[in-house]
Amino acid sequence: MLPILSIRDVSKTYASGLQALKPTNLDIAKGEIFALLGPNGAGKTTLISIICGIVNPSSGAITADGHDIIRDYKAARRKIGLVPQELHTDAFERVINTVQFSRGLFGFPPNEAHLEKVLRDLSLWEKRNDTIMTLSGGMKRRVMIAKALSHEPKILFLDEPTAGVDVELRQDMWAMVRKLRDNGVTIILTTHYIEEAEEMADRVGVINKGELILVEDKTALMRKLGKKQLTLELPAPLAAIPEGLGGYALELASGGAKLVYSFDANAEQSGISGLLRRLDELGVEFKDLHTEQSSLEDIFVELVRARA
């Protein structure tokens, strides 16, 4: 099947001379949820802004549902909805008016029934006559989503939809994204949270310093990234890893005060209980322990190192 979004050699160098995006290639399949992960300044917003027509690309070509986003921008943009990262709203407008405005702006005739549905789905219907200024931050974000959905887009971009959003709204948003997908909408979202990608996405792209370093099926990625560490705090530093622990991937840290065990979180057996039993047998004491999953940061470092 033809990809609904096809990105070919797209790069961006801002007027400042900063190359925010290196030549990037990416295809998005119709109906998938794609999560773009990356640290601050990685170029996520830049890529999305180029696709949506807010930033001019320095090179490359993009088609959305078969329409070139520059030559055939009107057809392409009618298919696209964008919820930007920053909360930009017309403070003095009423909710219903701003949504009607968005629909009109995208060239669609009025459709009150559709707008009512969108507002109801986002729990904004009761607030439709309120001035946007008087809404809370989370409500404003919903308004921005309503605006993006007002023209029934086929491709929806959500740039950090859950940044600064409470748990309840986050759950709502995830539910909404799934529902949209069930209705055939393709969704591209950015996030800093790996759990979010894990929860939502079919595929994940990792972007770092303007470079799309990895695109993978979520399940495959989770397997790859699922490294965990168990750290044991020792009462007295050890000079070396005790003999008889040869079978375990152990390291000493903090000058011997910590014993670190790395294991695969996806494996059937973590090996933790075996290790702890073995330590007991060997008389190695510890005063505290904790496990941690490799953070997104670690993953980037690893990915970048692996490519170097």
Next chain:
Amino acid sequence: MNWYGVQAIYRFEMARWFRTIGQSLFSPVLSTSLYFIVFGAAIGSRMVAIDGISYGAFIVPGLIMLSILTESVSNASFGIYMPKWAGTIYELLSAPVSPIESVLGYVGAASTKSIIIGLVILATARLFVPFEIEHPLWMLTFLVLTCVSFCLFGFILGVLADGFEKLQIVPMLIITPLTFLGGTFYSINMLPELWQKIALFNPVVYLISGFRWAFYGVADVNVGVSIAATLGFLGLCLGAVYWIFATGYRLKN
């Protein structure tokens, strides 16, 4: 053509204006009334008629121009500068709206407002001084052309401006002085010869002169020249708008 888009922008801009309609109309009406009280009634009663027109009536066209020029520039520039400043411009940039459609929406709305203001001032003036309009259709033509031209000018200013000060500086430091010196309160024929020549470099002279001709059939410069100058300015602004969009839309990175 994305007519729904044009309509959405137009409505949005008009709604913004109507939210503060009192203020929007009150300030031009108040300042015009003050001019009439000072120049029309107080000083004007001691002035001789110019070209056979009482001084109070003489200043009407110039005063309307004074208001609509400044209102057009500030209104249109504000309309496009605001979303740039507030960040809501992202929606316009990501919408299937061509530059021409944006201009139609924004400049169309700003021109409508200016025309309404012009007509309201005209009605206000009529309360202070009696006058007849000799060529009402020409009067409307000049009014519309001037409003559209200066709204275009304001739109350009708003696209290019990178700060609120710049939006205020142009009407205050350029438009107002040019209008004052452009024959709002006097006929340029009353100036010493050298100054008459210099005055002809002031584009506003042609606007006011043509507008006054539509009212009273008398003009400082030939009406044909006024019309040509007005159309010339309109063409210049259209060209500038075209150039801005053709050479890469200053609204985008």
